[in-house]
Structure formats: structure tokens, C-alpha cells
Amino acid sequence: MSEKRLAVVTGAARGIGRAIVLELLKHGRIVAGLDINEEQLSELEKAVKEAGFNVVTKCIDITDTDKFTDALEDLASEYSGIGILVNNAGITRDRLLLQMSNEDFDKVIDVNLRAAFIATRVASRSMVRNKFGRIINISSVAGIMGNAGQTNYSASKAGLIGMAKTAARELAKKNVTANCIAPGFIDTEMSRKLPEPVIEAAKQLIPMRKIGSVEDVAKAVAFLAGDEAGYITGQVLCVDGGMAM
Numbered sequence: 001m002s003e004k005r006l007a008v009v010t011g012a013a014r015g016i017g018r019a020i021v022l023e024l025l026k027h028g029r030i031v032a033g034l035d036i037n038e039e040q041l042s043e044l045e046k047a048v049k050e051a052g053f054n055v056v057t058k059c060i061d062i063t064d065t066d067k068f069t070d071a072l073e074d075l076a077s078e079y080s081g082i083g084i085l086v087n088n089a090g091i092t093r094d095r096l097l098l099q100m101s102n103e104d105f106d107k108v109i110d111v112n113l114r115a116a117f118i119a120t121r122v123a124s125r126s127m128v129r130n131k132f133g134r135i136i137n138i139s140s141v142a143g144i145m146g147n148a149g150q151t152n153y154s155a156s157k158a159g160l161i162g163m164a165k166t167a168a169r170e171l172a173k174k175n176v177t178a179n180c181i182a183p184g185f186i187d188t189e190m191s192r193k194l195p196e197p198v199i200e201a202a203k204q205l206i207p208m209r210k211i212g213s214v215e216d217v218a219k220a221v222a223f224l225a226g227d228e229a230g231y232i233t234g235q236v237l238c239v240d241g242g243m244a245m
Helices: 017-024 038-050 064-080 102-130 151-174 196-203 216-224
Strands: 008-010 031-037 056-059 083-088 133-138 176-183 236-239
Touching: 008 017, 008 064, 008 102, 017 031, 017 038, 017 083, 017 216, 031 038, 038 056, 056 064, 064 102, 083 102, 083 216, 102 133, 102 151, 102 176, 133 151, 133 196, 133 216, 151 176, 176 216, 216 236
Parallel strands: 008 031, 008 083, 031 056, 083 133, 133 176, 176 236
Antiparallel strands: none
């Protein structure tokens, strides 16, 4: 059963990542949460303990390829492989295309896409060996539709889709699936900082006329991570209230 296999979640300390950690724990997973923010990781550990669970945490800069690789390989060694990988870590550096710097483009690609490639490469080794794996990339509707002011972010999220589809083709024979979840407008700390008129305007673009919750995304991750989703691979599941259809 996949419940006993280690699940690794990047960007785990808050928002969607934190909800994913808690949801996977509720489904009986062994979960390792990785994040760059040590203080927020401590808060995650406290919340998990209050919910009656335990979580393994690692404070790591996922753009440091060597340290990130070592951390993942250590986890794989300790838990006899990585069974579930959720590439959730992501940042934004929004600016219009003509004003975007090389540094802002590269930073977003490094965190959102390149680190996911590193994690997928490491995790796939034990998945192939164990003949089981679930790779889940947290993309975005911005990676499907594009979004003004987010050339870097949209490119990174579209890249996650292409990478998952390729991994799905390469690894399917070893019982390893690779899928994407594309959240739409989700209620997070970041979205709550937006002016009310912006939030209301965003709702008008959503057929369901409401903002999604982090739990909506987490439940979709739990489904794709489960045994019931074993024949689903190379797909993009939009959790967006119909925004991108």
C-alpha cells in the first residue's frame, strides 16, 4: 500500500504546501516537508503535532543543487525510497515583460522549475527501483492561460506540465505516474493582501464565482497520490472553479 511510502513535499511550510502536508498525513502517509523558512517550518511542526501527527522537516534552499540532492538522497536512503513527490515550492517576481530583469526571470525558473527537475530526477531513481511512484507537480492556470506580468511564473508553471508529461511517458512501465495540478485563484496569505476590487474582479473570471481553498488543492493531491489514481498519468487537473476551461 502506498500509505507506508515516504511523501516529500517542497514549499511545505505554509499555504498550499502546508495544507498538502496535513492532508497526506490524514491519509496515513509518512511525510517529509522541505522549506527554506526555518521559523515557518517550526510552526508547521506545531500545527501537525496539534493535529495528532508527526512530520519530518528539513530546512533547505532548493536552489542549492548539491545540498538539495543530498537531502533528498538521505531521505530516500532512510525510508527505502521516495514514493510520492510533490513539487510545490514556488515564488513570484512579477513585472511586465519589457521591464523584467534577467535576475527575476532566472530566480523564478530556478525555484519553480529547475528545483522540481532535480527533485524528480532523484526521486525517480528509487521509484523505478521500487516499481512504484507518484510525481505531482503543482502548476497553475497561469501555466495554461498565461498571465500579464508573469512571464517568468507562467513559463515555469508551463514547464512543470511539460516535464510531468515527459516523466509520465518515460516512467509509466515502472508503475510511476506523473501528473500536474493547476490551481486557480486560491485563498492564501498572498492573495489576501490584494485590494478588494482586484479580488472581486478575479471572481468574475471564475465560473463558480468564488475563490478556492488550499484544502481544495490538497485533496486533489491526496487523490493523485493514492492507489485509486494508479491508472492516471500525464494529466493536468485544474482546481480552479472552471477558470481555465
